[in-house]
Amino acid sequence: MPNSQIRIYTQKEQGEEWLRRYRGCLPVFACVLGFTETGLIPGISAAGRTPEDRKYTACADAEFLYYGPEYKAQYPLPPLAAGASPVLISRAVFESLKIPVHLFNAGLPQPPAVPVIDLGGAPAKCLSGGAAMEITTVHHLFEQGLLWGERLAANIQQGYLIVGECVVGGTTTALAILTGLGIDAAGKVNSSHPVCNHAQKFALVKAGLEKMKGSREQGAGGENFTLSLSSPVNPLELVAAVGDPMQVVVAGMAIAASRSCGVMLAGGTQMLAVYALISAIAQAYALSWQPEAVVVGTTRWVAEDPTGATVDLALNLGKSSLTQSGITPPLLGTYLSFANSRYPQLRAYEEGFVKEGMGAGAACIAAHLSQDWQQPQLLAAIEAQLERLSTAFH
Numbered sequence: 001m002p003n004s005q006i007r008i009y010t011q012k013e014q015g016e017e018w019l020r021r022y023r024g025c026l027p028v029f030a031c032v033l034g035f036t037e038t039g040l041i042p043g044i045s046a047a048g049r050t051p052e053d054r055k056y057t058a059c060a061d062a063e064f065l066y067y068g069p070e071y072k073a074q075y076p077l078p079p080l081a082a083g084a085s086p087v088l089i090s091r092a093v094f095e096s097l098k099i100p101v102h103l104f105n106a107g108l109p110q111p112p113a114v115p116v117i118d119l120g121g122a123p124a125k126c127l128s129g130g131a132a133m134e135i136t137t138v139h140h141l142f143e144q145g146l147l148w149g150e151r152l153a154a155n156i157q158q159g160y161l162i163v164g165e166c167v168v169g170g171t172t173t174a175l176a177i178l179t180g181l182g183i184d185a186a187g188k189v190n191s192s193h194p195v196c197n198h199a200q201k202f203a204l205v206k207a208g209l210e211k212m213k214g215s216r217e218q219g220a221g222g223e224n225f226t227l228s229l230s231s232p233v234n235p236l237e238l239v240a241a242v243g244d245p246m247q248v249v250v251a252g253m254a255i256a257a258s259r260s261c262g263v264m265l266a267g268g269t270q271m272l273a274v275y276a277l278i279s280a281i282a283q284a285y286a287l288s289w290q291p292e293a294v295v296v297g298t299t300r301w302v303a304e305d306p307t308g309a310t311v312d313l314a315l316n317l318g319k320s321s322l323t324q325s326g327i328t329p330p331l332l333g334t335y336l337s338f339a340n341s342r343y344p345q346l347r348a349y350e351e352g353f354v355k356e357g358m359g360a361g362a363a364c365i366a367a368h369l370s371q372d373w374q375q376p377q378l379l380a381a382i383e384a385q386l387e388r389l390s391t392a393f394h
Helices: 014-023 057-067 085-097 135-154 172-181 199-218 235-242 244-258 269-285 310-319 343-351 360-371 374-392
Strands: 004-006 028-034 101-107 160-166 263-264 293-297 331-334
Touching: 004 014, 004 263, 004 310, 004 360, 014 263, 014 293, 028 057, 028 135, 028 244, 057 085, 057 101, 057 160, 057 235, 085 199, 085 360, 085 374, 101 135, 101 244, 135 160, 135 235, 135 244, 160 244, 160 269, 160 360, 172 199, 172 244, 172 269, 199 235, 235 269, 244 263, 244 269, 263 269, 263 360, 269 293, 269 310, 310 331, 331 360, 343 374
Parallel strands: 028 101, 028 160, 160 263, 263 293, 293 331
Antiparallel strands: 004 331
16 A cells, blocks of 8 residues: 555655555655746845845755755855755664765856766756756757766666756746647646745746747747647757756756656646656657656645645646657655644744755655655654754854
8 A cells, every 4th residue: 555644646656656666665856956047036035035046046956965064065055035945854764874975066156065977067047038058058068967877876776766856947948838738727836935926927927938939930920829839849958948957958858767666756836847748758758767667756745735735746747749648747745744843943944934945845855765765764863954054154
């Protein structure tokens, strides 16, 4: 029987089979850090109180994940309007279970102060300009993703690979990729805000896709513009126009790793966009991958977000002519609750703040799967991280 701490929201049979296969196994965690100037737009994200804070969120999360709460960080965790970074959740599990962690810099404004594998990418410009990245950078990052997916999977005998991310503003680039691939995603994505800022996100996406379409058609037919760029769009060109550097790296990693081990894409909306991208890239370039090896793992705060429609979004992925038809990932969610936490920063998750990031949901699923951790053990481990952080330098 599947663990009561894990809920399967889509593709139940495939999800149950995946969980059965990897019960008792420990994963390897790869976290891909990236940046888009979209994340600096006022109000776009709650992952850092100010645009200046948000420039360093990925560096701060990476340092905390790698070194833990007692380390005097070069980039301390940024203050949030409410809540606490989801890296507390990931760190609690990975430290307790001694899960190997590999950090990848796909394109940050400054190098993180941790041992990191630099993929030779670059930060993305704001997606509203329709020219977020150079196409050569996107091709390079995709090749790096394939290479590292194969390398990481080669060292995994029985277990599986969790691939997480940290990209502030990444749910907006996710919306852009999904929409550009002809998937009905408007009003369905999540955010770090308690009520998703759908209108703000969609206005940016519409501007970016219009510019992309304009440059593809030299302005022809602008009046009859539809947001689905169904005249065949190359998925890598779409990423170059409106994506972020993490997306193609994770897509490449998952394609390559799925050929020899299980893969859990760690996140909500962002990983559903990556899954759609995997499907579109595999179709466009005739690449082999194993869809049955890949699941998306998140938190119930994302899967059941009343201001998004995550399950609908997952079900829509296989309905585009640009993705492989009928392919929908099993969407798994941890049933972790902070309702009874003694910390208000954690209780804020129950009000819709933060929700997910840095592989938090997948980390909890891994703890349930490998050690049969239940709610009390998870909560105790996460609260211990927060307690250590609050007393570390006082």
